[in-house]
Amino acid sequence: MFNFEGGRSEFLENEPFEYSPSPEVINEEEDNLGEMIRLEKNEVKEKFADMIDYVGRRYESPDSTLSQSEEQLKAFKEHNEQILDKCIEQGIKRGLNEDELAKLEVSAILHDLSKGDTPPKWAAGIGNFTLVYHGESAAEEIGSNEKLQQLLKDELGEDDLEDKVAHIQRAIRSHMGPHPGFMSDVLGMVNEELKEKGLDQIEHSRPKEGDQVAEVLLAADMYSLASSKGIRKVMAIRSAVPFFKQQDKDLSTEYAELGIELNPGEAAILSAFDSAYAARDMIQNNDDKEWIQSTIDKSVESKYRYNPLDDGDRRISGHVPEGCDRRQTGIMVSIEEAQQKRKQFEDAKKSREALEKIQEIV
Numbered sequence: 001m002f003n004f005e006g007g008r009s010e011f012l013e014n015e016p017f018e019y020s021p022s023p024e025v026i027n028e029e030e031d032n033l034g035e036m037i038r039l040e041k042n043e044v045k046e047k048f049a050d051m052i053d054y055v056g057r058r059y060e061s062p063d064s065t066l067s068q069s070e071e072q073l074k075a076f077k078e079h080n081e082q083i084l085d086k087c088i089e090q091g092i093k094r095g096l097n098e099d100e101l102a103k104l105e106v107s108a109i110l111h112d113l114s115k116g117d118t119p120p121k122w123a124a125g126i127g128n129f130t131l132v133y134h135g136e137s138a139a140e141e142i143g144s145n146e147k148l149q150q151l152l153k154d155e156l157g158e159d160d161l162e163d164k165v166a167h168i169q170r171a172i173r174s175h176m177g178p179h180p181g182f183m184s185d186v187l188g189m190v191n192e193e194l195k196e197k198g199l200d201q202i203e204h205s206r207p208k209e210g211d212q213v214a215e216v217l218l219a220a221d222m223y224s225l226a227s228s229k230g231i232r233k234v235m236a237i238r239s240a241v242p243f244f245k246q247q248d249k250d251l252s253t254e255y256a257e258l259g260i261e262l263n264p265g266e267a268a269i270l271s272a273f274d275s276a277y278a279a280r281d282m283i284q285n286n287d288d289k290e291w292i293q294s295t296i297d298k299s300v301e302s303k304y305r306y307n308p309l310d311d312g313d314r315r316i317s318g319h320v321p322e323g324c325d326r327r328q329t330g331i332m333v334s335i336e337e338a339q340q341k342r343k344q345f346e347d348a349k350k351s352r353e354a355l356e357k358i359q360e361i362v
């Protein structure tokens with residue numbers, strides 16, 4: 001809280017003076033912070049307009065895997081906007097200086113730069129390669145791409161540019177660190193394939209202690225994953241990428257074997273929320289953890305649509321709930337219902353296992 005280090009009362013000579021601000025002072029300080037955040041959010045879009053545009057055009061290019069699905073494209077752009085906003089909020093609340101804040105903003109804009117890229121030739125054919133390598137490839141590109149280097153020079157200035165770029169690269173690499181939900185399995189599978197090809201394994205680093213730029217970027221990314229926008233983004237990915245679509249279908253089949261009707265959309269929403277809880281649990285800073293919990297609480301209240309691509313890459317039309325826009329397709333899914341079904345499934349599994357044990361004994 002407001003601990004004035006130098007403040008001393010003559011009666012408490014060696015004790016730090018605890019400053020307890022009145023509600024009016026707290027309100028005024030919050031208003032000031034709110035105003036600073038609002039101004040910075042407005043300015044950043046102009047200050048880094050070319051860089052934001054660079055990332056947007058990369059996502060839209062015909063080579064990008066994101067350009068094949070409107071939902072994915074929209075979700076990724078929204079994700080980047082949200083990360084930038086949240087980094088500004090948290091960065092200002094943590095009291096970052098102007099230079100640190102600028103590095104944080106650039107890290108936020110570029111952190112998922114290569115997430116829609118097709119894998120390089122040497123990794124061709126490795127499933128989910130981009131997903132586990134995008135932090136590394138973005139960091140490498142920042143250090144080597146001339147256009148980006150020019151943008152960084154124009155927008156960050158020439159003073160200490162090398163150090164600034166190195167810091168941004170570290171922050172971007174370490175946003176891959178924690179592994180919400182399925183990511184550990186995916187990294188394991190990619191590394192298996194790299195091993196077979198005789199190539200180096202991929203490692204994901206965490207932010208170094210005290211590196212506020214890297215810490216805030218990671219917390220904002222985890223916040224975003226846990227927010228309703230993040231849940232929608234995960235569902236958009238799971239409805240478009242064959243590997244995840246199959247996983248969700250397989251889970252539905254497993255449930256059906258025990259007489260529980262779980263559709264692939266409900267499987268997708270369960271996975272999205274599992275990632276949100278995992279994202280919260282792997283953050284070490286308690287304030288950040290609470291911050292992420294607050295967005296999960298809101299995410300639970302939201303409605304979600306699952307709209308998978310069929311094999312011909314068209315959206316599958318499905319049940320359109322009453323009152324919904326008829327042009328929209330897909331099904332609405334609720335996390336509460338999906339969680340109830342998971343509970344039923346786990347109970348049914350336990351009963352079946354118990355029955356099998358009894359049959360073995362008999």
Ligand SMILES: [Fe+2]
Binds near residue numbers: 111112
């Ligand atoms: Fe990322």
Ligand SMILES: [Fe+2]
Binds near residue numbers: 079083112
């Ligand atoms: Fe991200």
